[in-house]
Amino acid sequence: MLKKIRFVLALLFWAGITLMFLDFSGTLKCFLGWMAKIQFLPAILALNIGAVLFVLALTLLFGRLYCSIICPMGVFQDFVSRIAGKFKKRRFKFSPEKRKTRLIILGIFVVLLVAFSPIAALIAPYSAYGRMISSIFQPLYMLVNNLLAKAAEHYDSYAFYGVDVWLKSGATLGVALVTFLVVTIWSWKKGRGYCNTVCPVGTVLGLLSTKSLYKIKIDADKCVNCGLCEKNCKAEAVDFKAHTVDYSRCVACMNCIEICKKDAISFTKNAVQKSSAQKTDKPSDSALRKTLATGALLAVSGALKAQEKQFDGGFAVIEDKKIPARDCPVKPAGSRSLRNFSSHCTACQLCVTQCPNNVLRPSSKIENFMQPEMSFELGYCRPECTRCSEVCPTGAIEKITKEEKTSIRAGHAVWIKANCLSVNDGVKCGNCASHCPSGAITMVKLPENPSVEVPAVDSERCLGCGACEHLCPARPFAAIYVEGNEVHGDM
Amino acid sequence: MSEKNINRRDFLKMAGASAAVTAVSMMGCGNQKTEEITGQSTSSKKEIPTDKMTYRINPKTGDKISVLGYGFMRLPTVNNRSARENGGEEIDQETVNRLTDFAIEHGLNLFDTSPAYCQGRSEHAMGIALSRYPRNKYFISTKLSNFAPQTWGREESIAMYKNSLKELQTEYIDYLHLHGIGMGGLEQFEKRYIENGVLDFLLKEREEGRIKNLGFSYHGDVKVFDYLVDNHDKWHWDFAMIQMNYVDWKYAKRINPSNTDAEYLYNRLTEKGIPVFIMEPILGGRLAKLPKHLATNLRERIPENSVASWSFRWIASHKNVLTILSGMTYMEHLEDNLSTLCPLQECTEEENALLQRVADEFVNFPLVPCTECQYCMPCPYGVDIPGSFSHYNKCVNEGYISVSIQDENFAENRKRFLIGYDRKVDKKRQATHCIGCNQCVSHCPQGIKIPSRLKDIDDYIEKLKQEKL
Numbered sequence: 001m002l003k004k005i006r007f008v009l010a011l012l013f014w015a016g017i018t019l020m021f022l023d024f025s026g027t028l029k030c031f032l033g034w035m036a037k038i039q040f041l042p043a044i045l046a047l048n049i050g051a052v053l054f055v056l057a058l059t060l061l062f063g064r065l066y067c068s069i070i071c072p073m074g075v076f077q078d079f080v081s082r083i084a085g086k087f088k089k090r091r092f093k094f095s096p097e098k099r100k101t102r103l104i105i106l107g108i109f110v111v112l113l114v115a116f117s118p119i120a121a122l123i124a125p126y127s128a129y130g131r132m133i134s135s136i137f138q139p140l141y142m143l144v145n146n147l148l149a150k151a152a153e154h155y156d157s158y159a160f161y162g163v164d165v166w167l168k169s170g171a172t173l174g175v176a177l178v179t180f181l182v183v184t185i186w187s188w189k190k191g192r193g194y195c196n197t198v199c200p201v202g203t204v205l206g207l208l209s210t211k212s213l214y215k216i217k218i219d220a221d222k223c224v225n226c227g228l229c230e231k232n233c234k235a236e237a238v239d240f241k242a243h244t245v246d247y248s249r250c251v252a253c254m255n256c257i258e259i260c261k262k263d264a265i266s267f268t269k270n271a272v273q274k275s276s277a278q279k280t281d282k283p284s285d286s287a288l289r290k291t292l293a294t295g296a297l298l299a300v301s302g303a304l305k306a307q308e309k310q311f312d313g314g315f316a317v318i319e320d321k322k323i324p325a326r327d328c329p330v331k332p333a334g335s336r337s338l339r340n341f342s343s344h345c346t347a348c349q350l351c352v353t354q355c356p357n358n359v360l361r362p363s364s365k366i367e368n369f370m371q372p373e374m375s376f377e378l379g380y381c382r383p384e385c386t387r388c389s390e391v392c393p394t395g396a397i398e399k400i401t402k403e404e405k406t407s408i409r410a411g412h413a414v415w416i417k418a419n420c421l422s423v424n425d426g427v428k429c430g431n432c433a434s435h436c437p438s439g440a441i442t443m444v445k446l447p448e449n450p451s452v453e454v455p456a457v458d459s460e461r462c463l464g465c466g467a468c469e470h471l472c473p474a475r476p477f478a479a480i481y482v483e484g485n486e487v488h489g490d491m
Numbered sequence: 492m493s494e495k496n497i498n499r500r501d502f503l504k505m506a507g508a509s510a511a512v513t514a515v516s517m518m519g520c521g522n523q524k525t526e527e528i529t530g531q532s533t534s535s536k537k538e539i540p541t542d543k544m545t546y547r548i549n550p551k552t553g554d555k556i557s558v559l560g561y562g563f564m565r566l567p568t569v570n571n572r573s574a575r576e577n578g579g580e581e582i583d584q585e586t587v588n589r590l591t592d593f594a595i596e597h598g599l600n601l602f603d604t605s606p607a608y609c610q611g612r613s614e615h616a617m618g619i620a621l622s623r624y625p626r627n628k629y630f631i632s633t634k635l636s637n638f639a640p641q642t643w644g645r646e647e648s649i650a651m652y653k654n655s656l657k658e659l660q661t662e663y664i665d666y667l668h669l670h671g672i673g674m675g676g677l678e679q680f681e682k683r684y685i686e687n688g689v690l691d692f693l694l695k696e697r698e699e700g701r702i703k704n705l706g707f708s709y710h711g712d713v714k715v716f717d718y719l720v721d722n723h724d725k726w727h728w729d730f731a732m733i734q735m736n737y738v739d740w741k742y743a744k745r746i747n748p749s750n751t752d753a754e755y756l757y758n759r760l761t762e763k764g765i766p767v768f769i770m771e772p773i774l775g776g777r778l779a780k781l782p783k784h785l786a787t788n789l790r791e792r793i794p795e796n797s798v799a800s801w802s803f804r805w806i807a808s809h810k811n812v813l814t815i816l817s818g819m820t821y822m823e824h825l826e827d828n829l830s831t832l833c834p835l836q837e838c839t840e841e842e843n844a845l846l847q848r849v850a851d852e853f854v855n856f857p858l859v860p861c862t863e864c865q866y867c868m869p870c871p872y873g874v875d876i877p878g879s880f881s882h883y884n885k886c887v888n889e890g891y892i893s894v895s896i897q898d899e900n901f902a903e904n905r906k907r908f909l910i911g912y913d914r915k916v917d918k919k920r921q922a923t924h925c926i927g928c929n930q931c932v933s934h935c936p937q938g939i940k941i942p943s944r945l946k947d948i949d950d951y952i953e954k955l956k957q958e959k960l
Contacts, residue, residue: 421926
């Protein structure tokens with residue numbers, strides 16, 4: 001029973017988060033956004049106290065349920081391991097904890113996170129999972145959608161619309177593929193090996209779960225030493241000979257309870273492990289239920305908390321546009337400053353999957369590797385859209401409203417005379433000025449040739465949305481481009 | 492819930508529309524009452540008679556010209572699209588031949604082309620299709636085109652004319668047009684045809700019989716038209732081509748201030764005894780895709796007839812019309828037009844009045860008077876001008892334009908406009924990329940202020956996107 005509840009909840013969480021990463025339409029985020037916000041590391045970075053306390057409390061009560069239910073990377077590995085189990089049953093064997101390795105990795109992770117987060121993010125479970133889905137699977141999902149859109153077009157239906165599928169960053173795709181392969185192979189062979197060796201969240205929660213209120217307990221009296229539990233423990237935490245469980249690695253999946261033919265294993269309050277026989281009262285079912293209910297309540301309030309917290313902060317050939325060399329990357333409105341953004345972002349790519357204008361993409365530069373940045377070859381940051389700020393779970397992009405967005409100066413446009421068609425081709429253009437949503441561009445007469453009108457940018461009014469850059473007819477390099485503002489100003 | 496309802500309604504609409512289309516296409520030439528009703532029929536499709544084509548006599552040569560002429564401006568490509576809009580695609584010569592065969596078999600005998608059509612490949616395709624028949628079975632109409640200034644010199648013009656003879660595999664041209672006079676005004680006409688002696692050359696060719704009939708096709712500045720008609724005694728025009736249909740008859744100028752009502756043009760030519768060629772009989776398809784309620788008015792009158800057929804019947808009911816040129820890309824266009832004119836049933840007074848009412852309402856819709864002739868293309872900045880106008884007009888015709896965000900169907904209309912535009916026109920080629928360089932304006936035979944109309948569309952899209960209508 002407990003296993004089934006765990007399984008259903010895990011399935012819901014996993015499907016919710018995965019679908020949110022796949023859904024480019026931005027519909028699901030309205031209902032499921034909180035699932036990303038209660039992810040442990042993003043919640044810590046966002047100083048989302050409610051969510052952090054919820055996860056800590058959950059762990060202190062029931063052990064690493066978080067790893068079994070809430071973490072999409074964990075659930076993903078369970079799926080892989082489950083499939084592997086169809087080929088080779090009872091394949092696990094107790095192995096001692098590699099505590100030193102775990103602590104060293106955790107230590108390095110924390111240091112890197114403070115100093116240089118892009119590299120730390122490589123092993124962070126939620127963002128690594130996000131990158132896998134956004135880089136590998138969202139494009140596939142979009143291609144299927146585009147097929148449906150074609151079919152819909154055929155039947156004059158508007159239920160589906162086509163979207164552009166493009167390679168946002170080769171390096172990030174590479175990282176995602178490596179992560180995918182490593183995690184898949186590891187979990188195929190060793191179940192929760194990644195979670196119990198590398199994962200920093202697993203290590204932190206593992207330290208707490210040794211003190212948890214409810215624990216898996218093996219009743220040595222009932223146990224006939226058949227070893228089924230050990231062979232089926234994907235965390236390799238059960239030692240059936242000693243009748244003990246390594247709680248730092250047990251993810252409370254309840255598989256052992258289900259598999260034990262003698263009812264010798266239970267999820268019990270204050271279980272004290274003794275290798276000798278000792279009778280404990282079975283916890284009354286109702287007491288357990290009550291505690292579970294409290295947990296559920298906590299979960300709901302934690303989720304609510306996570307949501308409330310946000311408010312703190314015969315065509316002519318057309319050459320493709322190329323990315324200009326920007327001195328400072330442009331970060332989306334809501335990120336406040338380059339520093340704030342870089343220190344919070346775990347590069348989960350959720351914002352990238354949500355950007356409807358093809359503006360956000362992971363950076364390939366080493367100093368902010370895989371962290372999203374803006375560029376305007378395929379679209380610009382439209383005034384009515386605040387999606388990235390709505391989904392960001394780490395506080396790298398804080399929630400803003402449309403109205404707030406109209407006064408956040410994320411960058412400023414720079415004119416490049418050498419590229420401007422008004423100067424070079426003698427045509428009357430002004431497409432940048434006529435599309436600037438904040439009216440920051442005015443066409444002025446060129447002093448040396450008053451018949452030519454060129455754009456003049458008022459940096460104080462420029463939002464850095466990139467409309468001018470995107471709509472500039474000069475190709476491949478636009479004659480006006482956006483430089484990021486290191487600190488986002490207010491207008 | 493409401494979403495579901497809309498979908499179901501849409502589905503019904505779709506099903507209804509397709510049923511209507513099927514019905515119409517299955518009726519074929521339903522307005523002919525030649526066949527006796529012999530009880531139940533397994534198919535309602537009637538054969539188009541091969542011996543009932545309506546002919547007009549050329550008063551000068553006595554030639555019998557079919558009142559329906561085949562315009563080779565929108566030839567099909569191998570991908571089953573019109574070569575006009577898809578210049579890169581190869582023309583489907585096999586289909587062109589098949590269409591030609593079908594046309595000739597049903598008595599059509601006038602074929603019209605130009606060195607400019609289908610990016611210069613139309614004459615060649617026509618040459619292949621027609622040279623399979625004896626030269627006296629058909630009449631060729633082509634033009635001395637004048638779109639590119641580098642062809643305006645005497646030598647270049649003569650080379651263009653000679654090349655037409657070569658491409659068309661013929662010794663003589665039956666009908667040669669001075670192409671698009673009026674675009675660029677009198678001054679340009681003088682430069683293009685008079686000062687360089689090109690008109691004299693053509694008059695000489697006519698004397699020597701290599702041009703059987705010399706005329707002009709007219710768009711734009713009416714001064715040039717008047718000038719040519721006034722000088723009829725000097726140049727003896729054998730024919731003239733104008734844009735005419737039941738909307739342009741009284742409203743050409745209203746739709747577009749730089750155009751002239753067809754009533755004036757037709758009457759002036761008729762007074763002078765100049766036979767008339769007709770172009771844009773259905774305004775580039777817009778009179779075949781009338782706004783729904785107007786189409787219903789016509790269908791109620793004769794359910795079997797296509798909406799397009801009304802315009803052909805109305806035009807052909809004018810006695811001084813020698814031929815109506817129609818650019819028929821697909822067999823169904825050809826079949827529909829043949830069945831309308833084999834034979835012609837002239838419009839009655841009552842039907843004329845009905846069409847006048849339809850025209851009255853038609854001009855009150857804020858359509859862009861674009862006929863998708865593609866003269867404006869390619870836009871140097873890559874904008875798909877006709878595609879943008881066509882999508883906008885389609886939304887107007889089908890009633891998917893919202894006036895305010897409060898409109899009942901705002902969400903649905905928004906989706907249709909935005910998604911439909913992305914489907915029809917590549918994002919890189921949408922109206923928002925028009926920089927207003929104005930290069931297209933002088934090319935538009937309808938005189939549309941293209942940049943400002945594109946800007947209107949862009950503004951409308953911006954309002955839809957921001958939901959600030």
